[in-house]
Amino acid sequence: MWRGVAAHSPLLLRALPPPPPPTLLLVPTTNTTTTTTSLAPLLRASSPAPPRLRRVAAAAAAMHDGAAAALVMGGAYSLVLAFDKLSERHIVEQSLSRKIVHVLSGILFMSSWPFFSSSAAARYFAAIVPLLNCIRLLTHGLRLFTNEALIKSVTREGKPEELLRGPLYYVIVLLFCVLVFWRDSPVGVVSLSMMSGGDGFADIVGRRYGAIKLPYNRKKSWVGSISMFLSGFVFSIGMLFYFSCFGYICLDWERAIWKVALVSFAATLVESLPISDVLDDNISVPLASMLTAFLVFGSSPHVV
Ligand SMILES: C/C(=C\COP(=O)(O)O)CCC[C@H](C)CCC[C@H](C)CCCC(C)C
Numbered sequence: 626m627w628r629g630v631a632a633h634s635p636l637l638l639r640a641l642p643p644p645p646p647p648t649l650l651l652v653p654t655t656n657t658t659t660t661t662t663s664l665a666p667l668l669r670a671s672s673p674a675p676p677r678l679r680r681v682a683a684a685a686a687a688m689h690d691g692a693a694a695a696l697v698m699g700g701a702y703s704l705v706l707a708f709d710k711l712s713e714r715h716i717v718e719q720s721l722s723r724k725i726v727h728v729l730s731g732i733l734f735m736s737s738w739p740f741f742s743s744s745a746a747a748r749y750f751a752a753i754v755p756l757l758n759c760i761r762l763l764t765h766g767l768r769l770f771t772n773e774a775l776i777k778s779v780t781r782e783g784k785p786e787e788l789l790r791g792p793l794y795y796v797i798v799l800l801f802c803v804l805v806f807w808r809d810s811p812v813g814v815v816s817l818s819m820m821s822g823g824d825g826f827a828d829i830v831g832r833r834y835g836a837i838k839l840p841y842n843r844k845k846s847w848v849g850s851i852s853m854f855l856s857g858f859v860f861s862i863g864m865l866f867y868f869s870c871f872g873y874i875c876l877d878w879e880r881a882i883w884k885v886a887l888v889s890f891a892a893t894l895v896e897s898l899p900i901s902d903v904l905d906d907n908i909s910v911p912l913a914s915m916l917t918a919f920l921v922f923g924s925s926p927h928v929v
């Protein structure tokens with residue numbers, strides 16, 4: 626009875642103990658063009674697990690998610706430290722180092738999401754990582770603490786107050802997406818792919834090869850914008866495929882490709898506008914991506 630009620634609320638359904646292994650009934654079905662065998666799983670109604678078993682399961686999930694969050698936090702520190710050393714040794718140019726951190730932070734953070742448990746609380750454990758990085762950027766940007774590695778690897782001019790703009794906005798967007806969209810909505814996945822992969826490559830390629838500037842924005846170039854469109858599209862499709870492999874997102878790929886192209890176009894257009902002085906790209910790009918993705922993918926998670 627409860628499972629029937631909870632079925633209308635994915636969050637409530639997740640809170641209930643997992644059902645016993647389903648009794649799968651292979652029911653061959655035919656249609657006009659091809660014969661397909663559809664799995665028609667019959668889930669026997671299950672009585673809820675005893676309270677003690679639910680407490681043990683919840684504790685196990687919390688330990689799993691706590692360990693995953695600690696590992697991802699360690700990865701965040703290591704990423705910043707690694708690229709600080711690479712730029713310190715002039716192996717990687719400082720501006721390139723910052724942009725690689727920009728690209729990898731979002732992509733790798735999203736890539737860690739399937740390794741959290743299936744508990745309804747998993748997203749909140751994952752959110753600890755961007756939350757702690759928000760606090761880290763705030764405290765260092767306000768000069769309460771000093772960390773040369775952090776400042777050199779994520780700022781343009783090495784000024785601590787720079788941490789309070791682009792990098793802070795970037796991590797706030799990560800925190801928002803992990804809480805609001807998580808791993809079963811294409812909206813968050815595509816938006817973070819555009820912000821990290823798309824905007825990152827726009828700078829990496831545009832700064833080097835962007836001689837021909839946009840007519841309406843002399844600070845941006847055609848090459849940079851084309852790079853943003855293509856890299857944002859590729860990273861978005863790649864991350865959607867990644868999450869679909871884990872079963873979190875199920876897509877009609879023929880339609881999804883066009884939807885992602887539309888989101889990428891919208892984000893690229895917004896990024897090219899001369900508004901960076903008023904609205905940071907790390908806000909305008911994900912915002913434009915979320916709005917467009919919400920319109921084309923809809924609000925329903927899982928199957929789109
Ligand atoms: C350089 C960054 C933003 C600057 O953007 P822009 O001004 O160049 O447009 C990115 C800042 C990254 C931040 C310091 C660390 C974020 C870590 C993330 C929450 C988790 C990554 C985990 C993964 C496993 C490495």
Ligand SMILES: Nc1ccn([C@@H]2O[C@H](COP(=O)(O)OP(=O)(O)O)[C@@H](O)[C@H]2O)c(=O)n1
Nearest residue numbers: 827828831832835844845846849850897906
């Ligand atoms: N569409 C774009 C974006 C950036 N760029 C180049 O990348 C540099 C940095 O771009 P940006 O101001 O968007 O950098 P962030 O705000 O993303 O750090 C610009 O000054 C351009 O040289 C480009 O040529 N075309």
